[in-house]
Amino acid sequence: MTIDEKYVDTVVVGGGVIGCSIAYYLAKEGISVALFEKYELASGASGANQGVAAAQLYDPPLLELVLESIKLYNELERTLPIDFELDKCGSIICAIEERHWNILEERANTLRKFNVNVELIEGAELREMEPSLSTEILGASLCSEDILVNPFKLTYAFANAARRFGANINTYCTVRRVVVKDGEVESIITDKGQIKTDHVVISAGAWSTLIEGLEELKLPISPQRGQVFVTEPIRPLRFRIILDADYLVTATTTSHAERFEDLRLKRRIAAALSQTRSGNILIGSSRDLAGYDKRTTILDLKIIATRALKFLPFLSRINVIRTFAGLRPYSHDDLPILGEVPSIKGLFIATGHCGNGIALAPVTGKIIADLITKGESSIKNIDRFSVSRFKA
Amino acid sequence: MRYTIEGEIGVSLDFRITEHPILEFKRGRPVRIYVNGKEVKAHEGETIAAALYASGIKVYSRSAKYGRPRGFFCGIGKCSSCLMRVDGVPHVRTCITPVKDGMKIEYEEYRGQPPVECEFEFEEGRVDADLVIVGGGPAGLSAAITAAKLGVDVLLVDENPKIGGQLIKQTHKFFGAKSNYAGVRGFEIANILLRELEEEKIKSLSSTSVLGIFEEGRKHKLVAVQDNRKFIEISSNAIIVATGASENYLLFPNNDLPGVYGAGGVQTLMNVYGIKPGNDALMIGAGNVGLIVSYQLLQAGVNVKGVVEVMPKIGGYLVHASKLRRMGIPILTRHTIKEAIGKEHVEGAIIAEVDERGQFKEGSEKYIDVDLICLAVGLTPSSELLFQAGCKYAYIPELGGQVAIHNEDLETTIEGIYVAGDVSGIEEASTAMMEGRIAGANVAIKCGASVSKAEEIREESFKHLEALRASPFSEKVLKGKEKVYELWRERK
Numbered sequence: 001m002t003i004d005e006k007y008v009d010t011v012v013v014g015g016g017v018i019g020c021s022i023a024y025y026l027a028k029e030g031i032s033v034a035l036f037e038k039y040e041l042a043s044g045a046s047g048a049n050q051g052v053a054a055a056q057l058y059d060p061p062l063l064e065l066v067l068e069s070i071k072l073y074n075e076l077e078r079t080l081p082i083d084f085e086l087d088k089c090g091s092i093i094c095a096i097e098e099r100h101w102n103i104l105e106e107r108a109n110t111l112r113k114f115n116v117n118v119e120l121i122e123g124a125e126l127r128e129m130e131p132s133l134s135t136e137i138l139g140a141s142l143c144s145e146d147i148l149v150n151p152f153k154l155t156y157a158f159a160n161a162a163r164r165f166g167a168n169i170n171t172y173c174t175v176r177r178v179v180v181k182d183g184e185v186e187s188i189i190t191d192k193g194q195i196k197t198d199h200v201v202i203s204a205g206a207w208s209t210l211i212e213g214l215e216e217l218k219l220p221i222s223p224q225r226g227q228v229f230v231t232e233p234i235r236p237l238r239f240r241i242i243l244d245a246d247y248l249v250t251a252t253t254t255s256h257a258e259r260f261e262d263l264r265l266k267r268r269i270a271a272a273l274s275q276t277r278s279g280n281i282l283i284g285s286s287r288d289l290a291g292y293d294k295r296t297t298i299l300d301l302k303i304i305a306t307r308a309l310k311f312l313p314f315l316s317r318i319n320v321i322r323t324f325a326g327l328r329p330y331s332h333d334d335l336p337i338l339g340e341v342p343s344i345k346g347l348f349i350a351t352g353h354c355g356n357g358i359a360l361a362p363v364t365g366k367i368i369a370d371l372i373t374k375g376e377s378s379i380k381n382i383d384r385f386s387v388s389r390f391k392a
Numbered sequence: 393m394r395y396t397i398e399g400e401i402g403v404s405l406d407f408r409i410t411e412h413p414i415l416e417f418k419r420g421r422p423v424r425i426y427v428n429g430k431e432v433k434a435h436e437g438e439t440i441a442a443a444l445y446a447s448g449i450k451v452y453s454r455s456a457k458y459g460r461p462r463g464f465f466c467g468i469g470k471c472s473s474c475l476m477r478v479d480g481v482p483h484v485r486t487c488i489t490p491v492k493d494g495m496k497i498e499y500e501e502y503r504g505q506p507p508v509e510c511e512f513e514f515e516e517g518r519v520d521a522d523l524v525i526v527g528g529g530p531a532g533l534s535a536a537i538t539a540a541k542l543g544v545d546v547l548l549v550d551e552n553p554k555i556g557g558q559l560i561k562q563t564h565k566f567f568g569a570k571s572n573y574a575g576v577r578g579f580e581i582a583n584i585l586l587r588e589l590e591e592e593k594i595k596s597l598s599s600t601s602v603l604g605i606f607e608e609g610r611k612h613k614l615v616a617v618q619d620n621r622k623f624i625e626i627s628s629n630a631i632i633v634a635t636g637a638s639e640n641y642l643l644f645p646n647n648d649l650p651g652v653y654g655a656g657g658v659q660t661l662m663n664v665y666g667i668k669p670g671n672d673a674l675m676i677g678a679g680n681v682g683l684i685v686s687y688q689l690l691q692a693g694v695n696v697k698g699v700v701e702v703m704p705k706i707g708g709y710l711v712h713a714s715k716l717r718r719m720g721i722p723i724l725t726r727h728t729i730k731e732a733i734g735k736e737h738v739e740g741a742i743i744a745e746v747d748e749r750g751q752f753k754e755g756s757e758k759y760i761d762v763d764l765i766c767l768a769v770g771l772t773p774s775s776e777l778l779f780q781a782g783c784k785y786a787y788i789p790e791l792g793g794q795v796a797i798h799n800e801d802l803e804t805t806i807e808g809i810y811v812a813g814d815v816s817g818i819e820e821a822s823t824a825m826m827e828g829r830i831a832g833a834n835v836a837i838k839c840g841a842s843v844s845k846a847e848e849i850r851e852e853s854f855k856h857l858e859a860l861r862a863s864p865f866s867e868k869v870l871k872g873k874e875k876v877y878e879l880w881r882e883r884k
Contacts, residue, residue, distance in 0.1 A: 298606040314506045
């Protein structure tokens with residue numbers, strides 16, 4: 001696609017679910033938006049994840065954002081032009097060891113304080129609810145509001161809706177540089193030309209640090225690999241999202257995973273199981289830093305498979321048809337980087353979502369759009385997500 | 393011919409061939425299997441799909457969305473048309489799973505019910521080898537034998553219960569040089585190669601599917617599953633992927649009905665398992681496969697009503713075409729199938745003439761009363777494993793589709809991973825055997841095993857390959873190979 005406009009109000013860099021959500025919420029407000037994606041939409045982490053948004057996994061301050069996202073998903077189901085397979089199936093975090101149960105009890109109390117509806121369910125009752133679950137599972141915490149989406153369709157739904165509001169969505173166009181003049185964003189340079197603009201939003205996920213002109217920000221983002229199995233489609237079993245209680249540990253321990261003796265925890269592997277609408281079961285999860293290497297590894301796959309069988313034993317008789325890895329933008333304190341860069345007027349950052357891109361996509365779009373159009377967000381203390389927190 | 397669908401199992405039918413001009417079918421011990429609870433007779437050595445077909449059961453599964461019947465198509469584990477539930481396990485490829493006495497086979501209501509009673513027993517195994525060869529057809533077998541003779545420690549893996557690839561079903565005599573089995577029937581070549589495999593004490597695993605190739609330090613690690621339940625990890629220095637090809641489909645209404653099969657799949661049924669595939673057949677495609685299989689259908693007692701070829705000329709060798717013509721079988725060029733007729737199974741076909749632009753000529757339609765439609769409309773390289781391994785690949789129409797980029801020595805863009813045979817570009821069994829030898833010799837050279845002897849074999853095989861490709865039939869392949877080599881040189 002050629003760029004026929006020489007000026008747009010806002011440029012969004014990156015066509016993943018975050019970029020497309022931002023483009024949607026901006027275009028809806030009547031802002032002229034051009035989005036640039038170097039490959040296809042959802043070709044990075046947005047097309048390589050399990051599509052889970054589970055509030056009960058989070059603590060404040062992310063919890064508030066995830067709860068807002070889930071609320072927005074319920075609206076988006078009606079307003080977006082593509083059915084993104086929203087499944088209000090709920091989630092269970094399963095205790096497989098005694099220590100897990102104590103953690104879940106403690107979390108339930110905390111979550112309830114934030115009006116998250118969690119229930120603790122023990123052995124027999126749990127298996128009645130989830131007959132496929134292994135008898136090894138001691139109990140689980142259930143959150144019925146948690147949801148599953150098809151992340152590809154979600155990304156395209158945001159993009160198509162943005163287009164309907166006039167956004168210019170460009171694929172196979174790489175943003176090479178952000179040009180800043182006198183402390184203000186002036187333009188962007190792409191491989192197909194230069195465009196003047198007032199606002200630039202960097203939402204290129206793990207690739208955000210490759211854009212020239214942002215060096216001084218020293219964005220603390222690294223690609224974090226997550227590996228997933230895909231099984232053949234089987235009859236929809238309507239199970240809830242099944243999460244390993246160890247997921248609470250593996251999701252946020254980038255800096256100190258090495259201290260674990262257990263190879264599984266060292267490799268940051270915990271079971272995460274969900275079934276897509278077409279019947280495939282997705283089996284995760286792992287987290288490791290391997291640069292931009294998107295291959296799956298036999299070491300991690302074996303540990304993931306072994307762990308997953310402890311939760312859903314019938315998986316041993318189901319064929320795996322594929323494995324994939326996604327590169328998530330890991331921010332070095334596990335929290336996303338959201339908002340305007342204080343030293344550069346008009347430059348906004350929306351990346352560092354780690355493995356929480358789906359859980360945070362709608363709210364990120366809304367926050368960035370609000371900041372650009374109104375100069376403020378309805379989310380309190382949004383400043384805490386600013387890139388400036390990393391400056392010593 | 394009568395055929396049964398799910399509801400009519402139990403009708404006693406037997407389509408096993410008892411007399412054949414070339415082949416003798418030695419059937420194994422009789423066993424009993426149960427389809428949806430009803431007894432079906434089978435013989436040891438038969439696959440489930442073959443045994444069902446022999447009893448007249450021709451519907452194996454139903455499509456997920458519209459519930460359309462699905463039958464036998466490829467017969468070699470590639471098309472997934474014959475998935476059934478076997479002893480509680482969903483989605484088993486019945487065409488490559490051998491029968492066992494007392495086996496319970498069920499139709500799957502909807503995309504596979506997960507197993508309910510699941511004894512959690514899987515086995516694990518580890519194997520090490522200098523060279524792993526994936527696929528035991530002409531290319532893989534030749535590679536294995538060449539490398540083993542040169543002192544390389546070889547492991548051959550094949551997902552079919554019988555090693556030998558598509559050679560085991562070829563009843564025609566091969567062309568070419570005398571030193572390369574000219575005048576010998578394909579299945580006899582397979583026997584010669586299998587005997588050499590045994591003599592060289594080459595390790596082999598049948599009924600074993602390689603699912604992935606991973607990097608492990610400086611070695612390659614292959615992940616495989618044997619007999620649907622044993623997980624095997626294989627460490628190796630080099631890999632030759634010789635996974636062959638799958639048969640192409642053709643677009644026409646009702647092309648998914650049972651009774652529409654790949655010509656190669658039909659060959660497997662009648663020449664490997666000795667089962668009569670139908671009474672009256674229509675062959676689509678007059679390339680070598682179409683012509684040869686038509687003749688073999690006649691040998692199996694099937695009435696071939698005709699061969700249609702959309703191109704203005706017969707694609708295959710004249711000798712094969714003449715054989716058919718002598719038998720009075722019409723070969724209609726500029727004709728193709730317009731539609732298959734039937735509800736649960738093929739009951740007829742409509743063929744029609746096409747003009748220069750490939751459009752059907754109005755009024756040229758003819759109805760043919762057939763219960764078998766064979767598609768011999770080309771092959772596509774089975775490159776999936778190479779994609780997964782991370783080899784660079786390209787679409788090369790002259791070679792049949794997506795092909796891993798490789799050099800003259802058949803090495804891909806990943807060091808130590810080689811290709812040979814149809815997966816490196818659709819050709820013939822004779823060229824596949826030469827490519828296998830070249831790849832096998834190259835691995836020996838890399839491993840430092842009998843280097844001078846290996847170089848001799850390599851040079852000699854290059855010469856044979858060149859001779860085999862000297863005919864005008866090979867022009868297209870040579871053009872495709874040149875493209876691939878060029879891409880390899882530019883790979884960085």
